[in-house]
Amino acid sequence: MTSVNGVPVLHLAGLLGLLMKRLRADMAETTEAAFPDLRVSHLRLLELIPVEGARITDLAEVAGMTKQGLGQHVDYLERHGYVVSERLAEDKRVRLVVRTARGDEAVQVSTTAIARVEGRWRDELGTERFEEFVAIAKTLGLSDAGLTDQPAR
């Protein structure tokens, strides 16, 4: 485990990987029972869909993903009954993605799960350090100095 009891060979890359792994595991504790087929990426996407529904292109932009990548998740969610979609009469190219009742439930559970995870992390760090962590992550992740921020690709 990047070693706790051995030489602690850490590396930012390994560290971030561990965090991701932990996030998934911690969320699954709350989420898995009710929605074993939803992974963190799905939950995240479900949350991004407004009640009126959204277009694939818009969701992709908000999620920071390509339309294709996002489309894969939408397909999965539709196959599993969390969203439905239909072409618009006004513009048949557009597919409006809307959550089903089950999708709404998933969002609720997801919200709870995130709150629980954040709560736990907060307990471990103290509120101040937790907030600081999130703020720093945002600074680094959204920095212009990093990846060029190209919303729609």
Next chain:
Amino acid sequence: MTSVNGVPVLHLAGLLGLLMKRLRADMAETTEAAFPDLRVSHLRLLELIPVEGARITDLAEVAGMTKQGLGQHVDYLERHGYVVSERLAEDKRVRLVVRTARGDEAVQVSTTAIARVEGRWRDELGTERFEEFVAIAKTLGLSDAGLTDQPAR
């Protein structure tokens, strides 16, 4: 991009993903010219190999990966000339993995790359916040409250 100019729908998962992406991109700036075939995960692994060499099982433990997963990286590194390996005469089950001269060079460049990335991140955050960030990430990532820390699986 999880939106900077739109609604900033962030989520710890998305945030960590962005950070990973940025780390890779930032490191590649230094690394890509000399070693275009080495990705961050390879560099990280190369660094873990002591000069005397190491066994797959030991590397897997230190890296926090399964033997199989690690073996894949070792195979790649060997195919690309960064390590060599040989069975031990004393115990023919064991494969000792040793860096080649090229592997050593890669480690040097990698070290430089990490230093540059850390330096840049430090500049963006200030030393204090940067150190804090790393410390917090360690706390969270290595916490017993998170994933059970099972080195060898």
Next chain:
DNA sequence: TATTGTTATACTCTATAACTATA
């Protein structure tokens, strides 16, 4: 029988390229 490492396969997340249908 236990351990080292391998082979084969799969999952998770996301991307690029080339395309179809519609506007």
Next chain:
DNA sequence: TATAGTTATAGAGTATAACAATA
């Protein structure tokens, strides 16, 4: 021609399961 979305494919990181060779 431009836009919305699709299909097909791949890459990056890592895992599980079943196995072979050696101890």
